[in-house]
Amino acid sequence: MCELRHPVLRLRQLLDAGWSMRRVQRALRTGELRRVRVGVFVPPDACADAVAIARHGGSMACVTAARHRGLRVLDEDDSPHVWMRPGGRSHDADCDCVEHWDAPGVGESRREPSLARVLRQVLLCRGVEAFFVALESARRQRMLDGDDMRWLAQNLNAAGREALGLSRDDADSGLESLLRWRLRGFGLTVRTQVRVAGAGVVDALIGDRVIVEVDGRENHDGASLRHKDLVRDANAALWGYVTLRFDYAMVLHDWDLVERAIFAALARA
Incomplete structure (x- = not known):
């Protein structure tokens, strides 16, 4: 895992940030950026999961996103988990990526899932124990605010709501x-x-x-x-x-x- 918060970069993001096409080309020549497919780049120190997800299409999801954001994750599955929005498509059919197709909510970023959505993905994909561990890790690090907790309460199944009610912010592991x-x-x-x-x-x-x-x-x-x-x-x-x-x-x-x-x-x- 790398320490980069946003390891997958799209051309539109770079242009919106003030990059010119000339600067993008120069970054590719100097190794500042690496092209993994058309219009999608990663920094040279991007982790293997980030590279696989960039090739596949979509953004980090579920346990991959949780681990990347510094949460404790019980799951030992090494397959990259990818958030695929409606209308998207897979670009790498040969990888072992696990796809998540849940649509973003109103006002939610389409580039990457919110932390609350990541936790919900963990619940639905890996079960309530993995969810509870990641949830308490997020609470321990003060990564969830009141809006996140309310969103979770409204969008979890019964087991997830039980875990949410039991969760605390003092678990050290x-x-x-x-x-x-x-x-x-x-x-x-x-x-x-x-x-x-x-x-x-x-x-x-x-x-x-x-x-x-x-x-x-x-x-x-x-x-x-x-x-x-x-x-x-x-x-x-x-x-x-x-x-x-x-x-x-x-x-x-x-x-x-x-x-x-x-x-x-x-x-x-």
């Missing part, structure tokens, strides 16, 4: 969001980013005594970090807490074991 979502129906008190005596701020506190720490996909098994975790767990135990630690793979792919471990700890606490 996608795994914390997923943990709260999957435990929502058990009547448990699940608090995230809680300061606990002896341990400092923990990922989640379930009930009064069970601490859950969830480690992301990044390497978290270095000796110094492992020692720090053990010290935190020991200090928490001195204060009567039980600490459970799960990694990304366990939460995503072995949830049954995670759930049983949590309830066993709650029964003993």
